[in-house]
Amino acid sequence: MERPDAPYCESPAIRTLSIYDEVGDSADSTCEIGYSHLELLPRMLSAREPVLLSVVVERTSGLMNRDYAKQILEGSQQAVARLISWLEDEDERAYPFMEELYPHTGKAYILGITGSPGAGKSTLTDKLIRNIRKSGLTVGIVAVDPSSPFTGGALLGDRIRMSEHSTDPDVYIRSMATRGFLGGMAKATCDVVKVLDAFGKDVIIIETVGVGQDEVDVVGLADTTCVVLVPGLGDVIQSMKAGIMEIADLYVVNKADREGADQLNMEVSARIEQDTHIKMSGWTPTVHKTVAVDNVGIKELWEAILKHKDFLESSGRLVEKRRNQTYQETLRMIHNEMFRLIRDQLQENGRLDRLVEEILERRRDPYSTMREILDEWQFFTPKQKEAS
Amino acid sequence: MAKKIKIIVAKPGLDGHDRGAKLLARIFAEEGMEVVYTGLRQTPEMIVAAAEQEDADVVGLSSLSGVHNYFFPKVVELLKSKGLNDVLVVGGGIIPIEDYDFLQKSGVKAIFGPGTPTMDIVSFIKSNVRAR
Numbered sequence: 001m002e003r004p005d006a007p008y009c010e011s012p013a014i015r016t017l018s019i020y021d022e023v024g025d026s027a028d029s030t031c032e033i034g035y036s037h038l039e040l041l042p043r044m045l046s047a048r049e050p051v052l053l054s055v056v057v058e059r060t061s062g063l064m065n066r067d068y069a070k071q072i073l074e075g076s077q078q079a080v081a082r083l084i085s086w087l088e089d090e091d092e093r094a095y096p097f098m099e100e101l102y103p104h105t106g107k108a109y110i111l112g113i114t115g116s117p118g119a120g121k122s123t124l125t126d127k128l129i130r131n132i133r134k135s136g137l138t139v140g141i142v143a144v145d146p147s148s149p150f151t152g153g154a155l156l157g158d159r160i161r162m163s164e165h166s167t168d169p170d171v172y173i174r175s176m177a178t179r180g181f182l183g184g185m186a187k188a189t190c191d192v193v194k195v196l197d198a199f200g201k202d203v204i205i206i207e208t209v210g211v212g213q214d215e216v217d218v219v220g221l222a223d224t225t226c227v228v229l230v231p232g233l234g235d236v237i238q239s240m241k242a243g244i245m246e247i248a249d250l251y252v253v254n255k256a257d258r259e260g261a262d263q264l265n266m267e268v269s270a271r272i273e274q275d276t277h278i279k280m281s282g283w284t285p286t287v288h289k290t291v292a293v294d295n296v297g298i299k300e301l302w303e304a305i306l307k308h309k310d311f312l313e314s315s316g317r318l319v320e321k322r323r324n325q326t327y328q329e330t331l332r333m334i335h336n337e338m339f340r341l342i343r344d345q346l347q348e349n350g351r352l353d354r355l356v357e358e359i360l361e362r363r364r365d366p367y368s369t370m371r372e373i374l375d376e377w378q379f380f381t382p383k384q385k386e387a388s
Numbered sequence: 389m390a391k392k393i394k395i396i397v398a399k400p401g402l403d404g405h406d407r408g409a410k411l412l413a414r415i416f417a418e419e420g421m422e423v424v425y426t427g428l429r430q431t432p433e434m435i436v437a438a439a440e441q442e443d444a445d446v447v448g449l450s451s452l453s454g455v456h457n458y459f460f461p462k463v464v465e466l467l468k469s470k471g472l473n474d475v476l477v478v479g480g481g482i483i484p485i486e487d488y489d490f491l492q493k494s495g496v497k498a499i500f501g502p503g504t505p506t507m508d509i510v511s512f513i514k515s516n517v518r519a520r
Contacts (some may be wrong), residue, residue, distance in 0.1 A: 078471070081443035085520060089391050152392065153417035159438060166434045172441055177392070177422050196395035 069100035072199050077172065080199050084174055085249075087188040087195070090340065098191065101198040105324070108140070108197040108204045109309060112222030114184060114244070117210025120230040120254040122161035123292040125207050128163050130295070131302045132203050138170040140196030147293040148176040149273050158207060169284050172196060183217030184208035185338070190221050190329060213242060219247040220328055224303075224308045227254045229268065231260030245271060249308050252301060256289035264312060265289060282315055283308065342377065393421040393517055396448040398435045399428045400463065403453035408481065412448065415506050416513075431463040439467065439475055440480045449496075453482040461494035468495070474518040479502070 071079035088093035111128075113121050122143065129139050143158035164337050167173040174192060181187040185208055196204050208218050227248035251268050253261055268287050276284060286304055290297035294380035312318035346352040358364045397413045399406055406428055416423045424442050425436065439447050447467070449460055460479050467475050479491060480500040488499050497516060500509050 077440055078443075081441055082520065085394070086445040091391075147422075148417065151418050151420045154422045155417045156422060156424045157415055157427075159424055161433060163427060163430070166426075166437045167431075173438075174441055175422075179392075195503050260429045 006253050011115070034300065064118075069095040070197075072097075072195065075200070080172065080195055080366060083190050083195055084188075088179070088186065089175065090188075094191075097246065098194065101194065104198040106197065108193075108201055110193060110197075110204050110206065110223045111305060112206045112208065112218035112219060112225040113228060114208040114211050114215075114218050114225065115228030115249075116212070116230070116233065116252075119210070119230045120290075120292045121207050121210070121228050122158045124226075124228060124252065124254060124298070124301075125158075125205055126161045126164065127292050127295050127298040128205065128302060129162065129171060131298055133165070133168065133170065137170075137202035138200065139165075140199065140201035141171070141173045141207065141294050142189055142192050142204065143173065143207040144178060144189060146209050147179045149180065152179070170233075172199065175263060178209055182215065184211045184215030185217050185221070190364045193221060206243040213243040216244060216247045223312060223321065224249045225234060225252045226252050226305070228254050229264060230255045231258050231264045250301070250304055251287045252286055253287060253289045253339060254292050257291050257294075258296065261289060281315065283311055283382045338377075342373065346373070348359075387388055391511065391520070393446065394423050394424065394442060394444045395448055395513070396424045396426060396435065396439050396442060396444045397448045397450070398426045398430045398438070399450050400430050400432060400435060400459035400484040401451065401453060401455040402429060403451055403455065403481075404428055405452040406450070406483075408452070409448075409450040409454070412450070412480070412506070412509070415510065416448075419510050419514075421513075432459060432466050435463055436472075438471065438474065440470060443520070444475060445520065446478065446513055448475045449477065449479040449481075452477065454480065454482070456483050457487055457490065460491050460496045464495035476513065476516050476518065478509070478513065480509070 041128045049137075066079070068079045068083050072083065083094055083097055085091075087098075111333065113128075114126055125141060125143070125191050129141065132139050143156070145154055145156045145158060147154040156175035156177060157167070159173055159175055162173055166173065174196075176186045176189060176192065178186050185206065186192075189206060193204050193206065206218055208215065225247050227250075227375050229251060231253070251272075252347060253265050253268065255261070256265075259299060263285055272287070275281075288297055288304055290301055292298065309318075312321065343352075344353070355364070355369055358368065359366050393416075395416055397409050397416070399409055413423045413425045424438060424444065426438055432467045435447060436448070438444070438447070447463060448455075449463060451459060456479060460477070465475050467473070467477065477496050478498045480502065483491070483499055483501060485501075491499055498512050500512075
């Protein structure tokens with residue numbers, strides 16, 4: 001007696017209704033019913049009553065009963081996709097699965113691609129994927145684009161450049177919107193990287209939003225960070241500034257067939273030279289000229305990335321780097337969750353609105369309000385301890 | 389964090405007219421959706437792979453070259469074969485009214501022709517999208 005396959009069904013709906021007759025053979029009445037037909041169920045059942053022995057109803061309320069962690073480890077793209085959505089939504093259903101997946105992370109090599117809007121990050125990523133795939137490695141891509149601060153919506157366009165790889169089962173591309181998170185990535189980007197890592201991708205590329213000078217969070221997540229520059233965006237002083245110019249393990253001068261590419265190359269090299277006088281570091285960043293649309297310089301870039309990877313591994317820096325990242329990440333996760341708890345509690349009973357009104361009317365100030373709220377939580381914690 | 393509707397806007401086939409698709413992509417974003425624009429010349433396989441990886445709630449197909457009767461049902465069929473039965477598929481573009489019935493029977497939930505008020509499309513999507 002075979003039960004019908006119940007592949008993924010993502011809405012709260014009854015997926016399949018299997019009706020078996022008395023000898024246990026599946027009657028020819030296996031049917032699919034959608035959510036909207038739910039009200040018909042009693043009628044359908046009663047019509048069948050004479051031969052009805054058992055009714056197997058597969059309930060797939062949004063995959064809720066499924067073991068995502070197990071399915072991700074077994075290679076289910078859809079389980080990956082849904083878990084990522086939950087992580088983006090800060091949906092609590094995601095966390096138990098993340099706990100299960102965590103021991104399976106730490107194997108992927110994480111590459112950050114950052115640079116100004118239009119520098120060619122997506123095109124470069126596309127061509128890098130091609131090179132990485134040639135060496136037989138699998139790739140996960142997290143491509144971040146900005147959310148509108150006004151509507152919360154987003155136009156995610158990075159996939160356009162990566163069409164070539166969209167049906168390659170060993171390439172998983174996920175677009176993400178920043179959802180108000182600053183720093184060049186989305187809040188859940190680090191979680192998404194972990195999911196793809198556990199999913200078994202060998203290399204994970206994080207493509208940041210088009211950044212300005214100061215959105216450098218990617219460096220806290222990537223093993224190797226490439227900063228993509230293009231000619232024509234400023235003079236030598238720009239290349240001397242802090243921020244984005246400091247985080248590169250490799251500089252990419254993209255659109256190198258354009259005027260000013262050599263000049264930019266020189267300026268960046270000069271900065272790197274200055275850096276060697278200022279700070280001790282075992283790694284001297286390299287500069288690479290590429291024309292990503294024409295696939296020029298990409299092979300060399302990938303080889304340079306691998307060189308940096310070798311350096312990190314042989315010098316012990318990779319371990320050190322990941323220790324720092326884990327330290328920061330642990331703190332950040334605690335911070336985020338505490339913030340979320342306090343925010344939700346304040347919003348739930350409308351207290352935040354009342355506080356805001358009082359602050360606006362100058363009947364209270366935000367500083368003492370902040371302290372007052374924190375005091376409540378500090379008071380709460382030891383009390384809970386006593387109780388346990 | 390409020391849940392966002394994730395929608396793929398795709399142009400199947402060799403059709404190069406993307407002005408409408410781009411405008412709609414922007415309108416959906418203005419409505420607070422997260423829009424993945426896949427660009428031109430997509431095969432049904434590419435569109436469905438994108439929908440699967442992006443966990444898309446909606447796939448919006450645009451065709452102005454007369455290939456809708458092949459491509460639209462093909463996308464629905466591929467989605468179904470992957471078990472993605474609850475992804476809302478809608479279409480638009482230059483589609484003769486006599487084809488509407490066939491397309492809707494093949495699982496395209498709504499067809500929006502030229503002149504459809506954009507808010508009608510938005511509200512159709514919002515009221516028919518799955519929960520996740």
